[in-house]
Amino acid sequence: MPQPLTDLVAAVGADAVLTGDATLPYRRDHADGTPVGDPLAVALPSSTEEVAAVVRICAEHALTMVPQGARSGLAGGANAIDGAVLICLERMRRVLELDAVDQVARVEAGVLTIDLARAATDAGLFYPPDPGSWEISTIGGNIATNAGGMRCLKYGVTRDFVRELTAVLADGEIVRVGHRTVKGVAGLDLVGLLVGSEGTLGIVTEATVALLPAPAPSAGLSAAFPSAAAALAAADALVADARRPSVLEFLDAGCIAAIDALIARGDAPGPRLPVAEALLLVQSDAADAVGDVRHYAAIAAAHGATLVETADDPERVDALMDVRRLLHPALRAIRGASLNEDVSVPRSQLPALLEGIAALGEELGITIVTGGHLGDGNLHPTVAYDADDPADVARATRAYLAVIELALRLGGTASGEHGIGSLKLPAIGAELGPRVHEAQRAIKRALDPRGLLNPGRKY
Ligand SMILES: Cc1cc2nc3c(=O)[nH]c(=O)nc-3n(C[C@H](O)[C@H](O)[C@H](O)COP(=O)(O)OP(=O)(O)OC[C@H]3O[C@@H](n4cnc5c(N)ncnc54)[C@H](O)[C@@H]3O)c2cc1C
Known part of the structure; x- marks a missing residue:
C-alpha cells in the first residue's frame, strides 16, 4: 500500500479510507459538464481531530484535497481531482448543542440541512435558510457555498446565520473563528471569508448558527x-x-x-x-x-x-x-443533461434579463428556460442539452456563458448561490477584474501557500 494510504488508515481506520471502485459514488456532484478526476482515496473522518490528522498527512505528502459535504453542489466544486484525497464529512452528523436562550445551534459540518432545521423546530426555534436541496445537502456545504433558498427574500442567506466556525486549515491546524455572540468585531471577519470559499481556504468541521423564534x-x-x-x-x-x-x-x-x-x-x-x-x-x-x-x-x-x-x-x-x-x-x-445558471441581477433588471435570455436562445438556436428566486433577483436560466452530441454541448456552453455575460452587463453576478466551482471558472475574471481577482488569489495563498485545498476552483 502506498505510504499516504497507510498513514491515512493509521489515522482514521481502514473502514474510513476508500480506494478504487469504492470511491466511484464520491467522485462528482450534480453539475453536468464538469471535469471529474481519478482520486487517490476518499477519507471519511468522524471528528475535527480526525479531519486535522487527514489534512496533516495530505500536507506531508503534498496531496491535493477536496472537501465534500453531500455532493449536491451544482458547480463541480466537490468533484474529484486526479490523485487527490476527497475528504467527505458525511460521518460528522451530530447536533452538538441547541441553546434556546442564546438562540444558537452548534453542529458538526456533516449535519444535513433539514436535520438542523428539524432540531431547531423541535426546540421551538427556526433555522431559515432552505436550499431546495436541504434534504440532501450538509450545513458545511451550505456554508462553503453560502447557500440560498426560497426564504432568502425575508430572512437572508446562510451567511446571515453563521456566528462561529471551527475549521481545519491546509496545514492541518485547527482554528476557531467568529463569535457566538450576536455582535463581535474583534479582528477581521474570517467567518465572512470562509463562508462561500468553496473548500479553498479551510475545511469547516463545526458551526454555530443563529436561530430565530418559530x-x-x-x-x-x-x-x-x-x-x-x-x-x-x-x-x-x-x-x-x-x-x-x-x-x-x-x-x-x-x-x-x-x-x-x-x-x-x-x-x-x-x-x-x-x-x-x-x-x-x-x-x-x-x-x-x-x-x-x-x-x-x-x-x-x-x-x-x-x-x-x-x-x-x-x-x-x-x-x-x-x-x-x-x-x-x-x-x-x-435532454438528459443541463447547465444550470444561478445568475443574480438587481431586481430592476429582471425584465431585461428575461428578454435578453429569449434573444440569446433564438440567436444560438437553443432553448433556455428560466425559473427561480424572483424575489431576490436570483434566477436559474437552464440550458438543456444532449451530452452525447458535441455540437449540442458546444452550443449549450456558449449559451451558458452568454447568459452570465448578460447578467454582468446588467450589473449582476455570475453566481447568486451555487458558487463558481469549476463550471463558472471561465467567467470569474470578467466579474472581479484583474486587481480584485489577484487580491483574492493572494488571500488564498496566505491561507494555503501550497495550493493543496481544492485547487483550480473558485478563483
Ligand atoms: C435539486 C437541487 C436543488 C438545489 N437548490 C439549491 C438552492 O435552492 N440554493 C442553493 O444555494 N443551492 C442549491 N443547490 C445546490 C447545492 O445543494 C448547494 O450548493 C449546497 O450548499 C451544497 O451542499 P453539499 O453539502 O452537498 O456540498 P458539496 O456539494 O459536497 O460541496 C459544495 C462545495 O463546498 C465545499 N465543501 C463542502 N463541505 C465543506 C466543508 N465542510 N468545509 C469546506 N468546504 C466544503 C466543496 O469542496 C465544494 O466546493 C441545489 C442542488 C440540487 C441538486
Missing part, C-alpha cells in the same frame, strides 16, 4: 399569468408591499411545461399544472399569513393573473411549493 404557519398561493411581463410587474408590487412575502418564486412557460411533463409521465407526484406563460409561487409566514395571502391574490389579479390558487393548511402550502422543487430534475429530463 414563525407562524405559512399560507401561500400560486398564480398563473398570460405573460412573463405581467408576472414580473405583479412581483414588483408584491416586493414593494408592506406585507412583503417570505417566498416569491417564478417559473416561465418552459419550466411549467417541463415540470408538468414530469408529473404527466408519473415520474413525480403532484397535480397537473395549468398552461401559462408564467407562474408565481408566493408565501407569507407572518402573524396574519392568511390575510397576507388574500392581499397577494388581489395584487396578482390586478396584474392579470388568470388562475389563482390559495392554500392555508401546511400540507397544501407544501404541495404548492413541491412544484418548484421539481425544477432541477424536470429541466434535466428534457
Whole structure:
C-alpha cells in the first residue's frame, strides 16, 4: 500500500479510507459538464481531530484535497481531482448543542440541512435558510457555498446565520473563528471569508448558527399569468408591499411545461399544472399569513393573473411549493443533461434579463428556460442539452456563458448561490477584474501557500 494510504488508515481506520471502485459514488456532484478526476482515496473522518490528522498527512505528502459535504453542489466544486484525497464529512452528523436562550445551534459540518432545521423546530426555534436541496445537502456545504433558498427574500442567506466556525486549515491546524455572540468585531471577519470559499481556504468541521423564534404557519398561493411581463410587474408590487412575502418564486412557460411533463409521465407526484406563460409561487409566514395571502391574490389579479390558487393548511402550502422543487430534475429530463445558471441581477433588471435570455436562445438556436428566486433577483436560466452530441454541448456552453455575460452587463453576478466551482471558472475574471481577482488569489495563498485545498476552483 502506498505510504499516504497507510498513514491515512493509521489515522482514521481502514473502514474510513476508500480506494478504487469504492470511491466511484464520491467522485462528482450534480453539475453536468464538469471535469471529474481519478482520486487517490476518499477519507471519511468522524471528528475535527480526525479531519486535522487527514489534512496533516495530505500536507506531508503534498496531496491535493477536496472537501465534500453531500455532493449536491451544482458547480463541480466537490468533484474529484486526479490523485487527490476527497475528504467527505458525511460521518460528522451530530447536533452538538441547541441553546434556546442564546438562540444558537452548534453542529458538526456533516449535519444535513433539514436535520438542523428539524432540531431547531423541535426546540421551538427556526433555522431559515432552505436550499431546495436541504434534504440532501450538509450545513458545511451550505456554508462553503453560502447557500440560498426560497426564504432568502425575508430572512437572508446562510451567511446571515453563521456566528462561529471551527475549521481545519491546509496545514492541518485547527482554528476557531467568529463569535457566538450576536455582535463581535474583534479582528477581521474570517467567518465572512470562509463562508462561500468553496473548500479553498479551510475545511469547516463545526458551526454555530443563529436561530430565530418559530414563525407562524405559512399560507401561500400560486398564480398563473398570460405573460412573463405581467408576472414580473405583479412581483414588483408584491416586493414593494408592506406585507412583503417570505417566498416569491417564478417559473416561465418552459419550466411549467417541463415540470408538468414530469408529473404527466408519473415520474413525480403532484397535480397537473395549468398552461401559462408564467407562474408565481408566493408565501407569507407572518402573524396574519392568511390575510397576507388574500392581499397577494388581489395584487396578482390586478396584474392579470388568470388562475389563482390559495392554500392555508401546511400540507397544501407544501404541495404548492413541491412544484418548484421539481425544477432541477424536470429541466434535466428534457435532454438528459443541463447547465444550470444561478445568475443574480438587481431586481430592476429582471425584465431585461428575461428578454435578453429569449434573444440569446433564438440567436444560438437553443432553448433556455428560466425559473427561480424572483424575489431576490436570483434566477436559474437552464440550458438543456444532449451530452452525447458535441455540437449540442458546444452550443449549450456558449449559451451558458452568454447568459452570465448578460447578467454582468446588467450589473449582476455570475453566481447568486451555487458558487463558481469549476463550471463558472471561465467567467470569474470578467466579474472581479484583474486587481480584485489577484487580491483574492493572494488571500488564498496566505491561507494555503501550497495550493493543496481544492485547487483550480473558485478563483
Ligand atoms: C435539486 C437541487 C436543488 C438545489 N437548490 C439549491 C438552492 O435552492 N440554493 C442553493 O444555494 N443551492 C442549491 N443547490 C445546490 C447545492 O445543494 C448547494 O450548493 C449546497 O450548499 C451544497 O451542499 P453539499 O453539502 O452537498 O456540498 P458539496 O456539494 O459536497 O460541496 C459544495 C462545495 O463546498 C465545499 N465543501 C463542502 N463541505 C465543506 C466543508 N465542510 N468545509 C469546506 N468546504 C466544503 C466543496 O469542496 C465544494 O466546493 C441545489 C442542488 C440540487 C441538486
